[in-house]
Each structure stands twice: as C-alpha cells, then as structure tokens.
Amino acid sequence: MLDLLVAGGLVVDGDGRPAYPADVGVRGDRVVAVGPLPHAGAHRRIDATGLTVCPGLIDPHSHSDWSILGNPTAQSTIRQGVTTEVVGNCGVTYAPLGPASRIAAAAALRGFGYDGPVDWRSFGDLLDRVASIRTSQNLAWYVGHSALRDAAGVGTGTPTAEQLAAMAELLAEAMDAGALGMSSGLEYGSGRSAGTDELVALAAVLRTRGGRYASHIRNRDAALGDAVEEFFTVARAAGGRAQLSHLNVRHDTGAGPDAWGRAVERLVAERSGGTDVLADMTPYADGIGMATGLLPPWLLADGPAEAAALLGDPDVRRRLRHDCDRYWRFVHRGQWDRVTLQASPATPELEGLSFPEIARRLGGDEWDAYFDVLAAAGPDLAHVQLLARLFTDEHVGEAIRHPLFCLGVDAYTSRIDGPLAARSRHPLFFAGHVHYLTHHVRDKGTLTLETAVHKMTAMVADHFGLPGRGRLRTGSFADIVVFDLPRLRETATTRAPHAYPVGVPYVVVNGTLVVDEGSHTEATPGRYLARQH
Secondary structure, X not given: OEEEEEXXXXXXXXXXXXXXXXXXXXXXXXXXXXXXXXXXXXXXXXXXXXXXXXXXXXXXXXXXXXXXXXXXXXXXXXXXXXXXXXXXXXXXXXXXXXXXXXXXXXXXXXXXXXOOOOOOOOHHHHHHHHHHHOOOOEEEEOEEHHHHHHHOOOOOOOOOHHHHHHHHHHHHHHHHOOOOEEEEEOOOOHHHHOOHHHHHHHHHHHHHHOOEXXXXXXXXXXXXXXXXXXXXXXXXHOOOEEEEOOOOOOOOOOOOOOHHHHHHHHHHHHHHOOOEEEEEEOOOOEEEEEHHHHOOHHHHOOOHHHHHHHOOOHHHHHHHHHHOOOOOHHHHHOOHHHEEEEEOOOOHHHOOOEHHHHHHHHOOOHHHHHHHHHHHHHHHHHHOEEEEEOOOHHHHHHHHHOOOEEEOOOOOOOOOOHHHXXXXXXXXXXXXXXXXXHHHHHHOOOOOHHHHHHHHOHHHHHHHOOOOOOOOOOOOEOOEEEEOHHHOEOOOOOOOOOOOOEOOOEEEEOOEEEEEOOEEOOOOOOOEOOOOO
C-alpha cells in the first residue's frame, strides 16, 4: 500500500528528457515507483490528469535564511513549488555572531518578522534554532564571509593575523556543522573591505573540508573582468567547487558591450578545464540590493550609527554626491527613477515609492531623499533595502538560456500578511519561480519546459551535492510539485504584489503534502541538508 499516489500526470523528471505520462508512487519520504501503476492502492490518491508533475524546485540562490525564523511555513516559496532553498548567500548570514553583530542581527530579524531571542552565537547554534521551529521546505546553508568578519571584530578594517585566524576557526566550525561552504558579498558591507589574500586564506579551510565558494563578486560593470578573475583565484584556492552568483551586467553602468560575453567565456573555459563551477540568473529585470552598497568605506568605518549621524552634515552630503559612484552606478547618470525603496525600518511610510516620489514628499532631490532615508535609519542603516530595474529583458533572456546557468530568484520567502508583507513589495517574492514557467517557458519560449525544470531541479541538486533531490525516480526523496501549466498564473503584480500564484495545487516535501488543493496544510516536514562529506 502506497502512502501517496500521484496518478495520470505528465512527468518532467528533472533530467531534461522529454515529458512522459506516468504515475508516481510514494511511501514514507521516498518515491518508490514512477510508471504505470493502474492497480496500486494508496492512502491518498491525487488525480493529476492534465497536470504536470516534476521534482520540487530548488532555488540555488536564496536569502530565505533572513526570513525563515519569521516565516517557517515558507508561504510565498512553497506555494510556488519550491521544496529546497540554498541559503546564506552574498556573505550575509545571521551567524556566527559577536557582541556587536548580535545586536545588529536582532534588529534585522525583527524587520523580517522574528521577535524571538537572538541567543545563538555559532553557526551550528543558529541551525539548531531553525530546526527547533521546523520549516516547510528543506534548507542547505552557506556561512557568510561578512558574518565571519563581523563576529571576529574585523568590521570594515583589515584583519590582523589573530582576527584572520579567528575567522578561519569560525568557518571551520560552520563547516563541521554541515555548511556547504562560504559565500562572499564583495560590493557592500564589511565584505567589500576584504582583499583577495584574505579570501584565499579562508578558501584553504574550504579546500580541507570539501566545501564550496559562492560569491556576489566585486563588480558587475566596468571592472567585471577583474572581478571574475578574482572569483576564480579564490575558487581554485577552495579546491575548484564554486558558484558565481547572479552573473549579469547592470544596464548602463559602464560595462563594455561584450563584457558579459567575455565573462561567460571565462566561465565556460574554467568549467571545461575541470572547475566545478556554475552561475545563476534571476527571472526579472528587477532586483533587490543593499542601500549601503552605494556608500564609500570611509563613511562606514565607524559603524552604521556613526555613518547615519554623519549624514546630517551638509558637507558630508556634498562629498558623498561625488564619492558614491559604486554598486548601482546608473544613479550617477541621473536614473533614480529606476530605484524604489524596498525596506526601511525608520520610514516604512515611504516603502514602495520611487526615489523621485520620495524626493517630492521630502523636498530636495533624489540624493537628498537617499541620504534622508539612511540618516533616519540610524543604527539600522545597513538594513535599508532598495529594488531597481537592473537589467534589460534581452540580457535576462540570454543568461537564462545559457547551459551553465541555473535558475534562482535572489529573494527570500515571504507572506501576504505581517511584517514580511510590508517589505516584500514586488512579484519577485511571490511569483519569481513561477515566472520562469509562465513567462520564459509558456509565453516567450526562452526555454523548453524540460530544460527549465532541469535548471531548477537536478542541475542544482547535482552541483550543490544534494543527493536524492532534484529528480523524480525510484529511490529519490519525495519532493514533488504538481502544476497546471496552461492555467498557471502570477497573480502578484507591481501594483498589487501580495498574492500567491494560481495553478500549483499540490506540493509534497519529504513525502508530506504541504500544499493540498492549493491550500497550505501548515505542515513543516523540511530538513537541514548538510554538506555531504
């Protein structure tokens, strides 16, 4: 007797092969049969006639570790069929923590809907806390390089030999707790102050433990080539297992017309030479970013509270207008209309507005509006987030099509109510994964269905070392999504973003129905997917 039978569907198995009609039998947490099962008995039978059945989607680049404590049922992502998320990206994790970073983490997590104690210190302690509340989806974690710096007391400075040794020890502890590896974010926060030698030294810890290196690289415009070279220097030091996060070029920021193409040629060459490397791309031309990414290191040297205070000085503001030419360089070309305020702890009434709109409300120009929002944030300055139209549609399409790019969203799991809704004002959070299937597969034909599913399932599982995930085959874990491709619809829009998609009636995680007839069951069967030794 089966526990669950998904009968009569069109199976897209994750390997990229053509879809085929089959039944899927589940017992416990495993798929026990894929094929014709006309006489199988089951405690629960799902009629999938006319529907597509595929492995649960795996997001290779998620920030749901920021929001999972406040949203353990993973409402916005699980309802899209996402059963596993690779988190801890871009160098920003809320562990390990030192005395100062613990205070900052507590403030940030409150903004993401978590009001419990922040009483952990080590990376393993944080994993235990998440496990204790249980989650609807599976999670595989990187530890953040910026978190290592902050916990070791480095901040935006250069680490001493003792501090670098402390960072290496913290990284080793995280790896022993099962972290996939280390991620870096080299365009903002304390990670921006790290030199290549520091990253290479930490990469040696990854090499000894079979870990991976993922990076939001240092530059994605005029100096993209140098940033990619640095990435591969660190990746080789780590043993050649790496992920080049969201490899793309922001529109109108000074990159040469062939910069992205050359970067991808470098990726292909490294892969052909034996480096276990892939890249990922996001589904929209829009993306989120840290507001502090534009600020120069000298302003941030003494911490966020002091930086916010300095923004009250007119002379400092005048200097910054010429010294913020970094990160989203298109604002220096007068294109503030591309930017909206995504999250602002001190000025929530301005969230969702473009900077020209904020400037009209507050007086002054867009730079004044930007400085005003950051100054108001005070010690929470680092938690101000922006959202902007970063890419052209054509560039998004060419990256999504490339065979070495898996498909991520670069967001976090959210929900339509509570604090998270207030800071999730874009369809990215509620329909990013579905957008690949509706817009890029069904409507535009950017990819075939089988290729898209492969890039969102088996390709990710194989690369990140998640055995038994990403495929529908006998013996695999029963992570399954059933969707209605013709009727699949993104109900979230830029004007009304807080809506879950339509057309994903069933989602199964480790053999347990988490979405049943379109409704969340509140089940939390997710697991921590530790690095495989």
